[in-house]
Amino acid sequence: MTSFIANQWYVAAYAREVGRTPFARTVCGESILFWRTNAAAVTAMSDRCVHRRFPLSEQPSHLVDDTLVCGYHGFTYGADGVCVAVPGQRRVPRTARLRTYPVVEQDSFVWVFIGDPALADGARIPRAPWLDLAGWTAVSGREPLAARSSLLVDNLMDLSHETYLHGGYIGTPEVAETPISTRVDEEAGIVYVSRRMADAACPPFYAKSTGITGRITRWQDIEYTPPCLYKLHSRIAPVGVLPNADGSDPDAFHVEVVYAITPETENSTHDFWAVARDFALDDQGVSDFLAESNRTVVMQDVTALNALERVIAGEPDGYQELSINIDTGGLAARRMNAKLAGR
Incomplete structure (x- = not known):
């Protein structure tokens, strides 16, 4: 049993840290991958490929437009965490999807919700407006x-x-x-x-x-x-x-x-x-x-x-x-x- 308080918003990064180079940060024991889409939206997803658990933050994993390619076996994911391509076959397993996290940019911070996504009410995020x-x-x-x-x-x-x-x-x-x-x-x-x-x-x-x-x-x-x-x-x-x-x-x-x-x-x-x-x-x-x-x-x-x-x-x-x-x-x-x- 952990001491983490679940179903809460936590600061995961400064907005300036998140760009087109995916990087991982552990929040409440969960390794989360952050990157921006071509439209500059922040996406947050599990840092572990569903195939063999390779960390997607490790090279040679990389982005191709708004998809993330695992650098180990090439499993490819969309910004919503859903796998769109796997090596050696056309059919993508239905369960091939990464866990995604609700995310909000506010007051120069990137906030991520740890817990049940259905409870992720952005209005509950405390404000620090002076930072921006x-x-x-x-x-x-x-x-x-x-x-x-x-x-x-x-x-x-x-x-x-x-x-x-x-x-x-x-x-x-x-x-x-x-x-x-x-x-x-x-x-x-x-x-x-x-x-x-x-x-x-x-x-x-x-x-x-x-x-x-x-x-x-x-x-x-x-x-x-x-x-x-x-x-x-x-x-x-x-x-x-x-x-x-x-x-x-x-x-x-x-x-x-x-x-x-x-x-x-x-x-x-x-x-x-x-x-x-x-x-x-x-x-x-x-x-x-x-x-x-x-x-x-x-x-x-x-x-x-x-x-x-x-x-x-x-x-x-x-x-x-x-x-x-x-x-x-x-x-x-x-x-x-x-x-x-x-x-």
């Missing part, structure tokens, strides 16, 4: 994590670790010192965690990208939609600068940090990350700095979580875990994920 929206500029990447996806959720739901793990980049003492508020919207299936700092040091991540030299008002408002999408709404402004009464906020800098948390296997995860901003939109230097800095932060998390996975995997089940006030958001996320998994 006028008035915003985004940088993004993906890092492999040799740890279970639940550890990344725990990590992101408790940002107090920024003070200790990410000092010199995004962490300052105020992050760990400031209490959080947690709210759970059971009907919408969202966990909210908020930490608002009225007077905090400005970490290099924001000082160098915004140009602020003094102390700041810093808001961190988390919105997590289990099991797969995490959004951190960040507001940075000089101390005392608050939004206008009508909600407009022209004197602040806004950063949307997005993580798509996609299980690869039981003990490995695709860590998709993106940082969108509403300032210095055309400044490539700012983009390069944010991309490099955020990847450094992500890799610090990866190193820590990989170590934690090794510890947990080597310990007996049922070890005692201590939780405190800063864990309320993470515990709420665990509970919602367990409910989705039917546990």
Whole structure:
């Protein structure tokens, strides 16, 4: 029995990754092949030929117009996964078809549905519009994590670790010192965690990208939609600068940090990350700095979580875990994920 939450949409790739060269990515233990048709539509199908299970992502498998030719024995498939030709005979076995997956391109991501295709309602996909929206500029990447996806959720739901793990980049003492508020919207299936700092040091991540030299008002408002999408709404402004009464906020800098948390296997995860901003939109230097800095932060998390996975995997089940006030958001996320998994 796996721990994967089925009948859910997961991010499988960035839209920019999918082209006319088929490539495979494992999502929830399933190896899935992605490629674009001549009309630029993304198709997702099993990465295993029905004949002898040869990985269709391996050369010399290749596309011919909108058909995929297996590089082992030449079985040929249409974009719908149905085999249209086999070697040495005219009759194509009726059962010669690949499993296909519902797929949606949205907000720069390619989402794939894992589970019963009849339940694949695209309207249920959570949004991250800033990643592909006028008035915003985004940088993004993906890092492999040799740890279970639940550890990344725990990590992101408790940002107090920024003070200790990410000092010199995004962490300052105020992050760990400031209490959080947690709210759970059971009907919408969202966990909210908020930490608002009225007077905090400005970490290099924001000082160098915004140009602020003094102390700041810093808001961190988390919105997590289990099991797969995490959004951190960040507001940075000089101390005392608050939004206008009508909600407009022209004197602040806004950063949307997005993580798509996609299980690869039981003990490995695709860590998709993106940082969108509403300032210095055309400044490539700012983009390069944010991309490099955020990847450094992500890799610090990866190193820590990989170590934690090794510890947990080597310990007996049922070890005692201590939780405190800063864990309320993470515990709420665990509970919602367990409910989705039917546990």
